[in-house]
Amino acid sequence: MSASGKEKGWKDVPMGGLILEAGSSDKYETGDWRTYRPVWDQEKCRHCMICWIYCPDSSILVHEGKMVGIDYKHCKGCGICAHECPAKCIDMRLETELEADRAEGARAGAGAGGACCAKSGGEAGGK
Amino acid sequence: MANLRDLTKKEELLCGGHRACAGCAAPIAVRQALKAVDTPVVVGCATGCLEVTTTIYPFTSWRVPFIHSAFENSAATISGVEAAYRALKKKGKITRDIQFIAFGGDGGTYDIGFQSLSGAMERGHDMVYICYDNEAYMNTGIQRSSATPKGASTTTSPAGKVIPGKVQFRKDLTAVMAAHNIPYVAQAVPSHWNDFITKVQKALAVKGPAFINVLAPCRLGWQFDPAETIDIMRGAVETCFWPLYEVENGVWRVTHKPREKKPVRGWLEKQGRFRHLFRPGNEHIIEEIQADIDRNWEALLARAGAA
């Protein structure tokens, strides 16, 4: 079944418009709304969790009290994390520029991990 | 008092993939509120931005049981759920302890849902009502509500050639709820997350109804850069436009007193909805807004015995 379930007819869905799969929006991508991408510098991060408590999209990934990356599948690029980070370890970069960088990196034979991605240690997005 | 690292270990009860605008304060408020929860919780929500963006079929962002029925009745609906809980618990059909939170925007709380909120609070249901106040009907496209501050331009109180935005001052709903003499009432904002989460914890802990009014700036309606959402919240507190306080069993207490009360002018300037106030001839409106804030702040300090 697709995430949207649109191939289903009225006989195949739960009664009363109920959604029985809690947190199913996890499957819905809002990452493609982004104009700017938060790029996280793992070196500078103090794991203070300020970005985490202010993120509207539950997109700061944390494991055992430490930030481990950004969920780019859902992050909409609002920039709150970068604006609020006391360590200034998140940089908002234009997606189009990053794409250009990546394309250039690929042309230069640098493989999938372009310059920008190497810098942003934790691209753990896309759960 | 909450500790951020400890909070990160709690389950994320509102997940990503909801369709709120980038930088929206409502999901920030909800995430923080749900971090205060230690027992299973059932959530109700009024029609509005929060409801439509988090429950677009077949996707739900809620990892807790959730009910939306209509716009004006989030409090009444949850009061029924809570009554069912009491009935079924009495009969032994439910054994778990469960708590109840109703959310509503300012339209669904200050205006159309005011009666059902007042009724539910008076009846004493063991529930927490959290109003995420973004100061206008944002879901329908920024129409003025009774929470819209004086001077703000909205689509039904537009700044025109003759009328400079909303003419009336906002309704002081938090004080109105305090007048219900319920065990706990508070005003909060997510920028001061610790203050807010502590208040939600207190609200959940009291037996009986509790009300929290949480300011939730709307970047679209207030017209600011989405990255500044938290900054705008801070400004509301520092200018005493949105004082942080609580009323616990009738005792008023200011929970955060700004070191230096900033003039409101600078805060208004950052928001497009007040842009017209800076045109020649409209300066007196800013003075009136400042005078109103000063008066309310002094009155609050006097009530809280902190003057």
Add this chain to the structure above:
Amino acid sequence: MSKRVAITGNEAVAQAMRQINPDVVAAYPITPQTEIVQIFSTFVADGDVDTEFVTVESEHSAMSATIGASAAGARAMTATSSQGLALMWEMLYIAAGLRLPIVAPVVNRALSAPINIHCDHSDTMGARDSGWIQLYSENAQEAYDNLIQAVRIAEHADVQLPVMVCMDGFIVSHGMENAELLDDDMVRSFIGQRTPKHSLLDVDRPATFGALDFADWYFEHRRQLAEAQTHVKGVVLDVAKEFAKVSGRSYDLFEAYRLDDAELAVVVLNSAAGTAKEVVDDLRDKGMKAGLLKIRLFRPFPHEEIVAALAGKKAIAVLDRADGLSTMGGPVFVDVRSAMYDAPGPKMVNYIYGLGGRDIDTEQIAGVYWDLARIAETGKVTSPVTYLGVRE
């Protein structure tokens, strides 16, 4: 064992509610329903029920709280009349759309303006397309019996729809009649326990109730609701069969009174049927082949059975205690006539009567039958819609 008592409609309904012992009742007072709420309050105050009684601040909140309680898995009820039902209107559709088996007695009363506290059916007729099942009751006995059966109908796995049990304001609600009440234990074992498939209080399986559908899903969910309506008829009959075993009283989708061999038929709901039966008996004595069809299940509309019962009649009059204000008759007439379109065609006429509690007497109903006799004889309808009992 069951006992025979002199009782008003409101008392009978309140007694049924006591016996049903709902988990939650959320209600607001309105004439002529108020007594139900008052009597039920004394049951709560005296500990005769386990119900959490939510004394809401409006009918809108009454239905909202009932919806919340039902979604939480509780057996939930409310009761109302007239303006109260009108204020619930928004929430009626939501209760049905969420497939919540709420049961609500409605004491029929006219809608404003002008404000009027007496009986007509404009209130429940306004709710006829909300997705609620509607059962109509001629007297206190039927209101009592219908309410108890309604619990089973609403909660049936193939139905899962709210049910409104209607009875006439004052005429039945305040009129003293003889009725037989079942034993408490009989009622409780007849209705059993509610076993919801999904509940808000099932915190280990969190469900989202009341999600937003765009154009890609709304139609499917409404189609599902329409399908549920098709199951109602069969369930109503099955429940009636079981109820007959317990009570000795039999119920159908409608009552056909001396209708089989009748040539002239009147269709009516609620208390006026009692008066009409007397007229039928009288006219039969005079040699007229008069008959009566009293609708019990009005929503969903049992059109096939009604057509079968009315086919072959020479002339039919539908008596509506509500005006559709469409200039083509009242709501029951419109439905019956539409259903009869495919039947070998008797002439059909409509009478709007009894609005705002205006009495209808045997003479007026006899007049209707005489009109039908003329229509049957001449084959001509001169007045398709007649206001019966209004001062011209």
